[in-house]
Amino acid sequence: MGITKTDLFSTEQNELAQLAKAFAHPARIAILQYLAKTKSCINGTLVQELGLAQATISQHLRELKELGLIKGSIEGVSVNYCLNEEKWERVSALFNGLFDQLTQSCSSGDCC
Amino acid sequence: MGITKTDLFSTEQNELAQLAKAFAHPARIAILQYLAKTKSCINGTLVQELGLAQATISQHLRELKELGLIKGSIEGVSVNYCLNEEKWERVSALFNGLFDQLTQSCSSGDCC
């Protein structure tokens, strides 16, 4: 059906899954890394940088923006995108929590 | 097209994206968390636990297994699944590296 049964899961599980989707495409990872590198928050240079079509990059940017991971401010004709600082604290906290939970289980040595 | 242009991106970006897909569904997060909790590495109790059909759970388990995140060993009629300890070190290292990279950028204060 292609539709996720979100009602079966906890808010946190759904939130993690939603955020993970942002990272589930190499272009979006590349975009985030590029924004981290060029702190000046460059925009459609990404099209040249990544080699995808303008419409495709725009689509990826929208997804990242909708999740609150980046924000964009209009700068004349172009748009300045940059990482949304506040959000990243929650994101890394959520994922670190998950990884801690999972790796702790392993280190306790009861795994098969 | 629904097909990702992996050749445009680095090995690490593609690896991160691939792994993120594992977390991009709440059922798979729930499965991993359940395996972490019941270290005894329980199997298709998941069907009752999660409320999805047997075939659906089996499919999610296969995806996690193909990524090397879990492993399963036959135990008579049933199968014991558990977290694959070695893999988790690499996974958390990769994601921590990404988050460090992104949050460091923010804390340096040049964001818009």
Next chain:
DNA sequence: TAATTACATTGCAATATTACGATTAATAAA
């Protein structure tokens, strides 16, 4: 051997994602 149990696989339907050309909207420059 026959029936049962526990999963995996197959086949299918519904929806989501990825990608891009074409179009549109808005600002800047001529």
Next chain:
DNA sequence: TTTATTAATCGTAATATTGCAATGTAATTA
């Protein structure tokens, strides 16, 4: 005002994902 320039949006095609019923497979039990 006309003409770029920049990027969002629309429409469409191809592929991927999610979910389940039905079926297949292998080990266990009667």
